[in-house]
Amino acid sequence: MWIDAFIRGRYLVAALGESQSPPWWRSEATSPVGRRMLERLFPRTVLAASLETASRTASLEHDTRIGRVGAYHLFRLRIADEAAIRERLHLPDTTSRLAELAALADAQARLEALATLAGSASAAGSQGPVFCGAADASRRDRTLQAIAASYVAGFRSGTPVYPYLDGGV
Secondary structure: HHHHHHHHHHHHHHHHHHHHHOOOOOOOOHHHHHHHHHHHHHHOOHHHHHHHHHHHHHHHHHHHHHHOOOOHHHHHHHHHHHHHHHHHHHHHHHHHOOOOOOOOOOOOHHHHHHHHHOOOOOOOOOOOOEEEEHHHEEEOOHHHHHHHHHHHHHHHOOOOOEEEEEOHH
């Protein structure tokens, strides 16, 4: 299902972006220390809270770097898609999937999981905003694969990338 794939992609990219040197965004919400702090406030939904916190920080960074009105990205999709993701985040099976992702101890394991999400898609080494298609196609597998492939290339080269979808505005 597309929602599960986007949640998986968000968590992996959020965690990898936080752990880069220098970090692509500064939230540390997916780190063990960040999760322990959030666990005090959100004991039953700490992983969802961690993802939402990191996603908000990453979203602001993407919006600033992309600098286009009407552009969407991994951390800010159309309103209906965001509502579906938020609803799904608090289901027990999603919590167990997030726990599996949080258990990936190092950046290399997370990068390999993100590369698996990219499938056979590949991206040229670029930096900054990267166009990955139309927002209307965001629920298609190949759109998320193109986004994931852009991030994989960026993380491997150590160059920040901000894949985006055109909203047609």
